[in-house]
Amino acid sequence: MTKFESTSSLSRRSVLLGGGALVVSVGAAMTLDTMMSMQAAYAQGAKPPLTPDQLSSYIAVNADGTVAAYFGKMDMGHGLHVAIAQIVADELDVPFKAVKVYMGDTGTSVNQGGASGSTGIQLGGKQMRMASAEARRVLVEMAAGLLSVPADKLAVNDGVVSATDDKAKRISYAEMIGGKYFNVQLDWNKQYGNTLYAPGKAQPKNPKDHKVVGQPIKREDVAPKVFCQGDFCTDIKVPGMVHGRMIRPAVAGSVPVKVDEASIKDIAGAKVVWDKGFLGVVANKEWDAIKAAEKLKVEWSQVDAPFPEQAQLYDHIRKAPVRKREVEKQNGDVDAAFASAAKVIEAEYEWPFQSHASMGPACALVEIKDGNVTCWSGTQKSHFVQLGLAATLGVPVEKVRVIHKTGPGSYGRNDADDCASDAAVLAKAVGKPVRLQYMRDQGTGWDPKGPASIHKARAALDASGKVIAYEFFSKGFSRVDVDTNGSKPQDTLAGQTQGVALKSGDGFGIPAESYAFDNKRAGWETIPPLLDRSSPLRSSHLRDPVGPQIHFASESFIDEVAAAVNADPIEFRLRHIKEARDVAVIKAAAEKAKWDTRPSPRKDQTGSKVSGRGIAYSQRNGTRVAVIAEVDIDRSTGKIFARKFTVAHDCGQLINPDGLVKCVEGNIVQGVSRTLWEEVTFDKKAVTSVDWISYPILDITETPGQVDVVIINHPEIAPSGAGEPSIRPVAAAIANAIFDATGVRIRRVPFSPERVKAALS
Amino acid sequence: MTQKFTLNVNGTSHTVDADPDMPLLYALRDDLGLNNPHFGCGLAQCGACIVHIDGQPARSCVTPLSAVGNAKVVTLAGLGTPEKPHPIQTAYVEEQVPQCGYCINGWLMTTAAFLRDKKNPSEAEIKDALSGLKCRCGTHVSILKAVKRAATMMG
Known part of the structure; x- marks a missing residue:
């Protein structure tokens, strides 16, 4: 046995x-x-x-x-x-x-x-x-x-x-x-x-x-x-199961000080589970649990609103104390080269908090029976959730089994692991199996967020226009303010609301590319979270953690330097890239897209409707991707239509071409969405982007009409990943295409119509 | 106070004892055990809960039981079977559309009603008909291929 x-x-x-x-x-x-x-x-x-x-x-x-x-x-x-x-x-x-x-x-x-x-x-x-x-x-x-x-x-x-x-x-x-x-x-x-x-x-x-x-x-x-024959984690039922819902504060950081259980006494089977900041309800029927969560009268503690005004976000990041600084790459004498430069090009880029905004809010079912704990969850990391539930419930790890069932989307450390821990706390408290699903505002409003950041890049040119030094630094919230999985109660909302001692981690990253400059430095700085515990703006991994923001900046900047020396963006890249596989993806994408070699921006367009093309490339743990975006811009409205993408993808040995193409298509579409639309909004008290209206994503009317994928297969090279690399260059490819079309450089994501229109006017 | 409601779902009559304000979604999922409509937002913003009510796509997450009456409700499970699939189901399998698959009720049920009423739609008409539905995995490119394929099948 x-x-x-x-x-x-x-x-x-x-x-x-x-x-x-x-x-x-x-x-x-x-x-x-x-x-x-x-x-x-x-x-x-x-x-x-x-x-x-x-x-x-x-x-x-x-x-x-x-x-x-x-x-x-x-x-x-x-x-x-x-x-x-x-x-x-x-x-x-x-x-x-x-x-x-x-x-x-x-x-x-x-x-x-x-x-x-x-x-x-x-x-x-x-x-x-x-x-x-x-x-x-x-x-x-x-x-x-x-x-x-x-x-x-x-x-x-x-x-x-x-x-x-x-x-x-x-x-x-x-x-x-x-x-x-x-x-x-x-x-x-x-x-x-x-x-x-x-x-x-x-x-x-x-x-x-x-x-x-x-x-x-x-x-x-x-x-x-x-044909509706499979089970999602939301579909699992066990005998005796009740339904749970969680209650979150309207002001982040406040905790319940008085809970009036009598306010839900008319709802069948309704019970309150309250421990310090942890507050949930259960009821026999799902709709009753939802009603109970809405009707429960709660008095919350008075706390100072923890967040800056959203308009101050990037200033906050600039001024915030640095908690950790790391130079990950350095060669030559960067400072001396900048001191001797004939010309210095500098730019700064900004990326907002973004949400996983999974298709449905997280769901988990936890059953505790005869000392054994079973959890059905859509988590990405069931073995880590197993550790987290054992710690949360105070039982040996071998008494906990976590069974992954397909959840309502994922894309990183979303709300799934929090939900599993919350469900476990509820199940233990009420002595019955509890199926917990968050509500939409909790899924989008309270998931761990992809970190907001600023990125400073500068390049030194000599008198001939040659790049003699390059420096790239990011400063932002940590990618592991809470860890990438729910293995430790300090990283889950259940643990944080119940008072577990915290340990916020530090991590960011640098551009993954092979530009060879004689003097080069790349690094990052992390800043403390805006609120130390159970924060709706705690930051963690969102698909290709910190990749889209870093490469939006680094690949936009390379384009800026190319434009400054009046070079074609691809020709300029190929001048400096040293790895053959990187060169190959760029050339493959250029050939497939029939790239017209010339400097950006175009000079041949008038009127309000203009078009442009842009390239960006990156590596990711062995994989190399080049993305060419072709976009249409309506200058009168600021609306961007990212019409066509050409992607050259090398992840070593190809395992399944159909699977790879679908994977790349999803990366591109989600990348367009994050670039054009996605931004977590907040006021001083709370996150205010809590549904699909306040946190819009790409609509099918804005979907690229064509995504061409060129697969470069290297059977002799061990396969590397494909789940995330091709989302990485999307934002820069679009930004570079906008520059090509208009001569205007957009340095802040998302490229919403209002922002683009303002930039173009 | 709960009331008894008789629901006609996928051609079968069911009795549900529930709050008149309870959205149809919970009756389908929790009382009838039909898991195919999903809870995505509860706000009629995403489409994951869509069923047909008298042939029209409806967001079951905001449709109170009291409003359903004698209407015929069809869920994705009632749209077709592996033995007798609806063309959009065939096309979805052929084009390998879903990634996580949580959103597909909205796309499939909306497409089925759209293609029933509109033959040989243009791409712009397809996009218009499906506008507002959400897919977070970004399968939109494949969705468009599948809808076009189904449109061809339905002539």
Whole structure:
């Protein structure tokens, strides 16, 4: 029995059809007698523990020959599970359709970091590849013993091992181990999360031998969504469940001082859960819980309004004390070069707080039964939420199981992890399973925000116009004011409202590019949060954390320098970029978009409707992307239509072209939305962008008419990520296109019609 | 005070005992167990909760039970099945549209009503018809392809 089996019918054992507790231990080639005796010897043994050093923690062969892949990351809508199944199928030599990937369930997988940093394939897939290769090696070795054929004279096709010179000598994976467990130790690096790595003795296949990887295999989870056959985390129900809703203060930082439970006594089953700043209600029916949250009379503490006027945000950032400063990149003597410059070009860029604004507010269901805690959540990081719930509830980690179910969107550290912790507190307080969904204003108003920032760039030119020095510095709120997951109560609203001691983290980033300047410096400074606890403006990871803001600034600035020396924006970039793969994506995008080589801005347009094109490029953890935007601008209204995008994308080895293209399309559209529309608004008391009217996102009437994606495939280079890199250059590509069309440089996001119109007038 | 309401949903009659002010969404999800309409905003701003009421797309999150009466309610589950899909469902699968998929009720139900009434729409007409619906994953490029595909299928 595993420690999780009692908590749910979705146990590993039930997945492993056949389910006997036999264990097959594999070392040297063995005879059938040996194998049978080993099985007998281990017949009473339990399945190996669910630890990263066990092959059984990643791969199992079911009795019917199908393969279960247990994955400690999860798909957030890009079809990651398809790519993982492709990798597993290739390494194991089984059909793609034989592989089923079980994702993000702490009861069946180890902590591979969850959905994080576009590492699903890059790191998660790497581990699944190594585990699958080891499983194949072990199975071939077993077959060698059973068939009395040397391993190097065996081949595997569709899960059947046979002798290359005598096809009659054959045995299937299912016959050898189907329904039982691998008992094979891996060489685990003792890391959890993204960096977990546990190879076996096997070498993975040469990419030239891949047959399934690289194929445009479709997602099998689309039809169930379209035909309403699948469950979202919002759809899970358990017997005895009640509904919860949370209550947040109208002035950030205030806490309840008096709660009148009698004000909701007429609502069936309504109960208040109140502990310091934590305030929620439950009721038997969902609508009753919503009404109870609305009707509950609460007296709140008087506090000073914690925020500056929004109009003062960027001044606040400029003047705020620096909590941490870091120079991440430095070469040459930057200060001396600037001192000797014939000309210095400087610019400053501004990026607002932005919200995850997931499609629906977060939802979680927590059941506490016989000391075991089960949570269904749309979290990106169920293994971290497992730790967080254990700490919040004061129970051992092994008593908590968190099961990822598709949630209402994600895009980083949204409100999901807060919701799981809040639901756990409610469930413990009322002694019943609680399904909690936030309301819309809580989803958009109270999710952790992408940090607001300013970015200063300057370049020194010599008398000939050559760039002799370059400096780039960001100053802003931290990307980890609250951490990127809910593993610590200090980082969740439940913990913060209940008084847990805080520890705000510091982190930002620098441009990821390969511009070679003789004297170059890049760094960042972080400032304290506006409110230290349970703040609707606490900052954390939002899709491509700090990438869009940094590269909006850095790639706009490169364009400004190109314009200052009257160079074509691509020609200028290629003068300075040193890495060949970076050059290749830029050239590929330029070729596909039929780039017209000339300096910006255009000089041939009159009238109110003008058009322009702009390029931006960046790296991201090994991936390289170039984006060319073609935009139309109505000078009379300030309205931007980002009409067409051309994206060249190199993430090393291509796993699934269809999945990659869809992923890039989503990045581009969301990038356009964040560039043109998105800005968290607030007054001195609270966040005021709380729904789709006050926090607008891109409408389909503004959707780009065309997104061309050029995939540069490098089978010889290990795959890197695609979930975020292509959102990174979008804002700068649009800004550069606006400059090309108008000669006006917009340095503050979002490019709302009012702001653009004002800038153009 | 709760009242008894008889709802005609996907061709079947159901009785629900609920507050007259309760939005239809909660009756569908919590009382009838039809998970397909989703709670996105509760404000008629996103479309995740859309059902057809007498053939017209309606935001079930703001439609009180007392306003439904004898109207025929159709949810996404009632639009088509894998065996007998609506063309927009076929097109959504073919074009592999959804990412998280939480928003799809709005797009599918609105498109189904639109294409029933409008043959061979232009791209501008499609965009107009779908304006106001939200998709946070940014699948709009694929949505447009799917709607055009369905329009072709529906002639």
